[in-house]
Each structure stands twice: as structure tokens, then as C-alpha cells.
Amino acid sequence: MKALALLLIMFVSIPYDAEQNQKGISLYLKPRAVLKSGEVRASDILNWKSNTDPILYSDLKSPMVVSAIEIAERLLEVTKKSGGDDATYEIGGTTSNIVPLxxxxxxxxxxxxxxxxxxxxxxxxxxxxxxxxxxxxxxxxxxxxxxxxxxxxxxxxxxxxxxxxxxxxxxxxxxxxxxxxxxxxxxxxxxxxxxxxxxxxxxxxxxxxxxxxxxxxxxxxxxxxxxxxxxxxxxxxxxxxxxxxxxxxHLVERGSEVSLIYTSGNIMVKVRTRALVSGNEGEMIDLLNLSSNKKLKGKIQSAGICLLGGV
Structure with a gap:
């Protein structure tokens, strides 16, 4: 009974394999393969799923562009040299850039x-x-x-x-x-x-x-x-x-508040101003009257003190 079952399985499987070989093996060509060596295997440029991974090119030192037809022919050539079964390869895609580093x-x-x-x-x-x-x-x-x-x-x-x-x-x-x-x-x-x-x-x-x-x-x-x-x-x-x-x-820094002093005899007037520029002792600088927003000039006498118009 076991022998009969085995013969039945073989009878069914043989036509299936023959039909598969007649149709060929369908693969897809990758558009680019960047390799760390000059050896190019089938799995590098194809969606190769076989246990054997044949070498298509070796000692490659320059980039090359291969077409799907060229790879199909190369696969057939390599398979025949290795004594493998005759097979046809249907490869999708157009070309692949092989870049050996x-x-x-x-x-x-x-x-x-x-x-x-x-x-x-x-x-x-x-x-x-x-x-x-x-x-x-x-x-x-x-x-x-x-x-x-x-x-x-x-x-x-x-x-x-x-x-x-x-x-x-x-x-x-x-x-x-x-x-x-x-x-x-x-x-x-x-x-x-x-x-x-x-x-x-x-x-x-x-x-x-x-x-x-x-x-x-x-x-x-x-x-x-x-x-x-x-x-x-x-x-x-x-x-x-x-x-x-x-x-x-500086004795007077730009933006700091300065007392502008005017004296005439015994009269002294002190006005709150803001320095529009920086300066040191003896220099004339522009000041802004904080009450009237008018510009005045004063001569720096000391830190924070100016005399009106250099008087």
C-alpha cells in the first residue's frame, strides 16, 4: 500500500516540475547594486531565493550597467558550466547599475x-x-x-x-x-x-x-x-x-540718567536728562530733557553730571 502511494506522488509531481521548467523561472532585476567587493552574486542584483547563489562576475573594479537580457544569458551560462539543470529565466526590469567599492x-x-x-x-x-x-x-x-x-x-x-x-x-x-x-x-x-x-x-x-x-x-x-x-x-x-x-x-553711558546743571551767579538749575551717547570727562554729548523731550548739549563734568552747553 505504501509503495502504491509513493508511485502516485511521483506520477503527480513529475508533470508539475516539467511544466514549471517549461515556463521558466521569474526573477526581478534590482536597479542598483552597491557592493563591497568585485564579486557579483545572483542575490546581489536579483530577488534570488535559491540555496545556491552563483557568482555572475568576479574581480570587478569598474562600475557596469547590465540589462535584464544580459543577466538572463549570464545566468544560463553559469548554470550550464556548473552542471545544473537547463532552465530559462524570465527577468523583469530594465537595467541595473553595479557599483563595486x-x-x-x-x-x-x-x-x-x-x-x-x-x-x-x-x-x-x-x-x-x-x-x-x-x-x-x-x-x-x-x-x-x-x-x-x-x-x-x-x-x-x-x-x-x-x-x-x-x-x-x-x-x-x-x-x-x-x-x-x-x-x-x-x-x-x-x-x-x-x-x-x-x-x-x-x-x-x-x-x-x-x-x-x-x-x-x-x-x-x-x-x-x-x-x-x-x-x-x-x-x-x-x-x-x-x-x-x-x-x-565711560563716565556717562548712553541711556543713563544725567543731571544737567546751569548756573548763573547764585542761581543753579538742575534738569533731569538722559544721555543719547556715551562720553568721558570734558566731552560734549547730546542729552534728552525728560520733561520736555527736547535735545540739549552738555559737557561732562563727572559721573552722571553735565554742565549745560559747557558753561
Missing amino acids: TSVWGKEKLENFLRNELGKNIYFTPENFKIYYEGPGVALPEKNVTFVWRKFGQNIHGGKRIFPLDVMYEDKLIYSTPVSFIIEEKKEAWFTKRNIEPKEILQSYDIEKRSFFTSDHNTEYDLENPVGKTALNAIPEGMPLQRKQTRRL
Whole structure:
């Protein structure tokens, strides 16, 4: 009875397999395959589900574009060489871009390539910038391709910058990878030669002007001679002065309330005003009468005190 059942199963299954082979195997061609080596297997570019995964191409160093017909023929050729069953392959899709990443660019090559291309595309003075790549090696195709940096903009500045590196094959973009750099820009600033205490007035022997490289693009450094300015907080030795760290203080500060005094003989008149500009002793400044909103002029006599018209 068991033998009869086995014969019945074989009888039913044989025509089914024959029908399947007659129709062929349906597959779909992937539009792109980015590979870490030069070896291309069927599963890399097809929705391949067989236990065996034949090698279609090996030692590939250049990108290539293959059509569905070419892959069907290649599969048939490889299958015959391996002694497999004769089969036909029906492959959907049009073409596939195969991109083997067989070359690795290191730190020096990436930095030099970016530096050279910057000089060709924008106003770039190499002596004013330092470029650092701090990531791992970047895998790229080895042959028959050109490389193009994207998103340079009109100028370059310090900071962390990410530039996409495009890979062109036969004048078409086939692959792109973002590459991150640290760019340091040459700047000038005044540096402290000793520790500066809060509210200390800077003297010429406290500071010196230097050039330096920095990736900080946002900090505003004090480019004016800071002699005579007051430190608003403690500043360590050897630090570049920032605008927010010092200020040139005045006897009368803009916006502060000032007593404007007029004297004639034994008569003295005091008027409440507001300073429209800052100034020091002996300087004429504009004042606003807080009662009449009229503008007046006064000569600074001391902190918060002005004489009308310099009288």
C-alpha cells in the first residue's frame, strides 16, 4: 500500500516540475547594486531565493550597467558550466547599475582632493585654512569613474562641514557618499599675556596681537585695540579676547540718567536728562530733557553730571 502511494506522488509531481521548467523561472532585476567587493552574486542584483547563489562576475573594479537580457544569458551560462539543470529565466526590469567599492581612500587622499577642488571652484587661499578628515577610509569604485564634490557654496569658513562626494560613470551619477571634514580658518585676535581680573582696565603690556587657526566660526573676537577697555569678567592668560569679554566704559553711558546743571551767579538749575551717547570727562554729548523731550548739549563734568552747553 505504501509503495502504491509513493508511485502516485511521483506520477503527480513529475508533470508539475516539467511544466514549471517549461515556463521558466521569474526573477526581478534590482536597479542598483552597491557592493563591497568585485564579486557579483545572483542575490546581489536579483530577488534570488535559491540555496545556491552563483557568482555572475568576479574581480570587478569598474562600475557596469547590465540589462535584464544580459543577466538572463549570464545566468544560463553559469548554470550550464556548473552542471545544473537547463532552465530559462524570465527577468523583469530594465537595467541595473553595479557599483563595486574596491578602492579605499584614506585621510591624506581625501584632504588633498578636497583642497585641490576648493581652489578650482571658489575663492580659496590654502594658507588661510587647514582641512582635517577624522573618519575611517571611504570605499569607492576603482576604475573608469570621475569624482565630483558637491555643495561648495560661494565661500568657505571654519567648522564641521559635510560634502557629498559624487561618483560619475559615463557622465551619469551612479553613487554618492557624504564625507565629513573639520575646517580651521586663520583669524587674528588680541591675546592676554597674563591673567586678567574682573573690572581691570587693560594696558598695552597685558595683550598682544596674534594669528591663529580655529574651527569656531561663530565666536566674535575683538579686533579693535582693547587698551583702555575694562574686563567684564576674569580672562585667563593666553586666551583670545572676545567682544563680549571687554567693554570701553565711560563716565556717562548712553541711556543713563544725567543731571544737567546751569548756573548763573547764585542761581543753579538742575534738569533731569538722559544721555543719547556715551562720553568721558570734558566731552560734549547730546542729552534728552525728560520733561520736555527736547535735545540739549552738555559737557561732562563727572559721573552722571553735565554742565549745560559747557558753561
